[in-house]
Amino acid sequence: MTRIGVIAISDGRDHVHRRNTGFIRSKVDSFIAALTAAGHDVISGGLVATNTTATAAARSVAAASVDVTVFYYGVWSFPHFTMLAADATTTPLLLVASTDPAEPGLVGMLAAGGALDQIGRRHTRLWGAPDDPALADDVGAHARAAGAVASLRGSTFGRFGGRPMGMNTAVANTDQWMRQFGVDVEEIDQYELVLRAEKADAAEAARGREWLERLATVHYDGAKLTPELLERQIRAYLAVRELAAERHLDFSGIKSQPELTENFATMDVAEALLNDPYDWNGPKTVHVTATESDMDGALTMQLMHRITGTPVLFADVRHHHPDRDVWDLCNSGQHATWFAARSGDPAENLGRVHLYPSVFFFPAGGASVAHFAAPGRMTLARLTRLDGAYRLQLVMGEFECYDDATNTALAARSTPEWPHAFTRLDVEATVFLRGFGANHIHAVPGDRRRELRVAAELLGVRVEEWTR
Numbered sequence: 523m524t525r526i527g528v529i530a531i532s533d534g535r536d537h538v539h540r541r542n543t544g545f546i547r548s549k550v551d552s553f554i555a556a557l558t559a560a561g562h563d564v565i566s567g568g569l570v571a572t573n574t575t576a577t578a579a580a581r582s583v584a585a586a587s588v589d590v591t592v593f594y595y596g597v598w599s600f601p602h603f604t605m606l607a608a609d610a611t612t613t614p615l616l617l618v619a620s621t622d623p624a625e626p627g628l629v630g631m632l633a634a635g636g637a638l639d640q641i642g643r644r645h646t647r648l649w650g651a652p653d654d655p656a657l658a659d660d661v662g663a664h665a666r667a668a669g670a671v672a673s674l675r676g677s678t679f680g681r682f683g684g685r686p687m688g689m690n691t692a693v694a695n696t697d698q699w700m701r702q703f704g705v706d707v708e709e710i711d712q713y714e715l716v717l718r719a720e721k722a723d724a725a726e727a728a729r730g731r732e733w734l735e736r737l738a739t740v741h742y743d744g745a746k747l748t749p750e751l752l753e754r755q756i757r758a759y760l761a762v763r764e765l766a767a768e769r770h771l772d773f774s775g776i777k778s779q780p781e782l783t784e785n786f787a788t789m790d791v792a793e794a795l796l797n798d799p800y801d802w803n804g805p806k807t808v809h810v811t812a813t814e815s816d817m818d819g820a821l822t823m824q825l826m827h828r829i830t831g832t833p834v835l836f837a838d839v840r841h842h843h844p845d846r847d848v849w850d851l852c853n854s855g856q857h858a859t860w861f862a863a864r865s866g867d868p869a870e871n872l873g874r875v876h877l878y879p880s881v882f883f884f885p886a887g888g889a890s891v892a893h894f895a896a897p898g899r900m901t902l903a904r905l906t907r908l909d910g911a912y913r914l915q916l917v918m919g920e921f922e923c924y925d926d927a928t929n930t931a932l933a934a935r936s937t938p939e940w941p942h943a944f945t946r947l948d949v950e951a952t953v954f955l956r957g958f959g960a961n962h963i964h965a966v967p968g969d970r971r972r973e974l975r976v977a978a979e980l981l982g983v984r985v986e987e988w989t990r
């Protein structure tokens with residue numbers, strides 16, 4: 523749930539403020555009621571009609587750890603109250619005006635906004651009837667984005683292993699991460715992961731294997747996928763969870779290739795389970811985990827996850843089927859199993875999941891986690907860097923799923939043992955291929971462009987958005 527601070531700014535003339543108090547209250551109360559009805563926790567800072575109450579109200583709202591602070595303008599309001607309140611506000615700022623022409627609320631917002639512009643204080647302006655659900659929706663999107671951005675600051679990324687297979691797109695600058703996003707990077711050698719996996723609770727690993735055997739379809743082949751190898755992959759999951767708890771990691775990435783995939787097992791099962799909202803012990807929090815220890819991929823996923831609360835897809839941009847204008851987003855072994863049906867019931871998702879023996883790339887063996895992503899409208903995004911500067915590349919898409927024969931035939935053209943999300947992107951294939959700055963892309967259900975745009979602005983990241 524997001525927490526929103528609301529402070530109504532008034533006129534500094536005592537007699538005007540007294541005359542207008544009822545009007546302001548009626549507007550701001552109905553605005554707060556609309557936000558509360560939309561599920562937000564609202565902290566009211568009351569009405570501000572003097573310089574000292576401006577500062578005090580903003581400080582009290584800030585002390586309640588709000589995600590975003592709204593200054594509300596129902597009437598003409600003295601702009602210096604906004605300036606003082608803004609100075610005492612630590613969160614992103616929204617100026618919201620009532621559009622009731624009976625009082626000059628819009629004028630109040632413009633005077634305040636102009637003053638903030640003069641001192642370079644960033645803010646967003648919104649307006650409308652106070653009880654308009656679209657206004658509450660807009661404010662909510664800003665609050666979610668601000669909350670997601672704030673949650674990155676002070677967080678830690680667990681980087682298991684370094685750059686995989688010379689993949690520069692998977693490596694970011696830790697100074698830039700700290701300065702721009704407030705994220706620290708904890709480097710963890712994969713040796714630690716292997717050691718912990720070997721020491722993991724055998725009974726737990728067996729329970730995990732039995733759960734997967736019961737709910738998914740496991741294609742043991744006696745060589746590259748055996749019960750022992752599957753348990754080893756589950757032990758790797760337990761090892762990452764243990765290390766994440768011990769070192770207070772908020773999200774992670776695992777290099778895996780080539781050391782673990784040559785000598786230990788693929789990390790596909792571990793990554794899928796970490797990204798899923800459940801395991802054999804029931805519901806759990808999503809621990810965003812990027813394949814190939816892809817740092818910017820993980821950061822994008824964590825931002826998207828903090829906005830939506832759902833798992834986030836990690837996928838290779840594998841192939842474009844020109845006859846259908848559909849992309850095969852297909853990772854080298856895992857998509858969170860939640861994407862198979864996007865159900866809260868793991869049985870429904872895992873009922874569509876096949877664990878296949880890993881393919882020729884990965885001699886150590888283990889299961890690849892294969893399924894076809896359920897259809898639906900998706901937001902696809904990725905933080906990439908152009909000449910050192912971050913940009914958020916953003917596009918809408920539609921996951922498509924076909925009859926069994928078509929799904930199988932399409933998957934057979936790339937790697938059938940891996941998971942597939944057939945995706946119609948809202949961009950010409952040539953435009954996308956010429957401009958996309960990475961090999962990995964990420965997706966969440968629904969249209970989350972508004973929150974991502976706001977988040978990017980708060981992070982000082984340029985948005986590069988595609989639409990046909």
Ligand SMILES: C[C@H](O)[C@@H](O)[C@@H](O)C(=O)CO
Pocket residue numbers: 779814838853854883961962
């Ligand atoms: C199997 C290959 O080594 C893959 O890891 C490669 O296709 C990638 O996933 C690159 O992102």
